[in-house]
Structure formats: C-alpha cells, structure tokens
Amino acid sequence: MKLEDLRKIRERASKDISLRKGDARVKVVIGMGTSGIAAGARDVMAAFLDEIDKRGLSDVTITQTGERGLASSEPVVEVHVKKEAAVVYGEMTDTRARRVVAEHIVNGNPVSDYVIEVRA
C-alpha cells in the first residue's frame, strides 16, 4: 500500500461534499478522558469508525472530548443529528455503538435502552 493511493480516494470522494464543508448530517462526540478510556471508550470509537467504513457513511463525523462529568456512566457518547435533539448514551460498548449506528444514525430511531439524557 502506498499513501499516494489516497489521491484516487480523493477523486472519488470529491462528490461527497458534506464532510468537506464540515457540514455533516450527524456528529458523534465520544468522551475520551482517562476514565472514559479506562471504561472502554477507545474501542467504542473504533467501533463507530468501523461501522462508518462498512456502511459507507459519508455524512457522519466523530470527535473526541475530555472528561464529561458523567463518570458513572462512561463510556459516554453524544449523537447530534441535524435539526434534532442531541441524545447522550451511557455505558457504551462496541456492540452498543454498532446498534446506535444502525438504529439511530442510519434509521433515525434513538436506542432508548442506552439513553441517559436528551438535550433539546
């Protein structure tokens, strides 16, 4: 594999303008402070990235943030879908993250089992 191959991806991706404009339909924020990482946030982030790849989701961005003050519920993930209330999920795992991608991000139905907060 060569990094030069990224040029081809760039050409193909030039049609997907939403990520380039920083105007993604969905923003996922993962709490990656020390306690979040200790509780499994690193693998939760990897699961989101894996699902973005497998499902070819070109309108989702993942960002990380430090401690959130919700230590008892970590790993914590916020999902912001454009024009909708932000949903905060707690005690996330690899499997739960994949379910959130399928049901919430793709199909538009928040996974109520893991919701700890909804921010209007």
Add this chain to the structure above:
Amino acid sequence: MIESLDMHLQDLVQNAYSAGASRVSVLLDCDKAADRLTLEVSDNGSGMDEQTMRAVQQGFFSSKSKRSVGLGIPLLRASAEHCDGSFDIASRPGAGTTVTARFRLRHIDLPQLGNLAKTFLNILVTSSGRWVSITYRCGDQELDIDTNRLHEFLGETSFQHPEVIRFLRSYIEEHIGQEWEET
C-alpha cells in the same frame, strides 16, 4: 483500569489534544539490542508549571477543576519504574509537554502493547487539523505516518470519509503487523 500501552497512548494523546496542542508527535520504539521500549508523546500545547507537574504525577489531578481524576500518568509512571525503566515529564507553561516512559523490553511485567492499530487510527481520524505524526518501530515492523503528508494527498477530503478510514486502517495494520480485532 488503563493497563496496556495502546490505552496509555490514547490517554496521553487525549491529554495533548485537551492542552490545545496543534502539533503532536507519538513515538513507540522497541529496541531489542538495548532491551528497551520507549513510549513518548510530545506536544506544543499549553504546558504545565512545576506545581501542576508534581500534582499530575501524584494522581487524582485534572486541569478541569470539576473532576479530580487523572490517574493515567501516575499509572504509566508506576508501570515504567516497576519494569526497570524510567519516566519523565518535561513541560513549561506555553512551551508544550513531552512525556517519556521507558521500560525494559524483556521485563516479565512489561505491559501488553494491546491493539495499537485501533489507537493509531483513532488518533489520526480525530486529529482535526492538528499536525500529528506517529512513529512506530518494533523489530522489522515500521510505521511512519504524518497528517500533513496525508493532507498532501487528500486535499480537503476528510480523514473520516469511509474510504479513507478503510485505507488508513489497512495501511496501519500492514506496517505494524497487527490484525484488526473483529468483535
């Protein structure tokens, strides 16, 4: 609990991002001849004064006053020192921070490397405009990757485009010889 080196690395880089760094370098080097493993994260973030550095190394400190956790650094320090290694933080306010942990490579309690591919991928795709470089050298495996070089080839294409994620993951795995852990 943070134990393996991949988790420590993710934690150190998060610290650098939280310190407002625009430049972060990550080094993981296994030197068999010298029987030493070196883990180093260097950033140009806000840095720390001496008092803060002491507090950080003792644990239960966080620069976010609401929270008083922050056990990542003392755990890494204890682990390095236990493995006949050493631990250093060099930092000054406004001049960034360099954290270096050294371990004896063949020490029986050397922490596991863990899944470095996941951590490296996470670090790259959340670099968000920062200049991040990763250097990994272990045996005949070597990875040298730098977000500025990636931008040269990708232009404005996001590191989080699905095809870019797939490419980076394969590239990282090829160069560090670690399989992506399927769950």
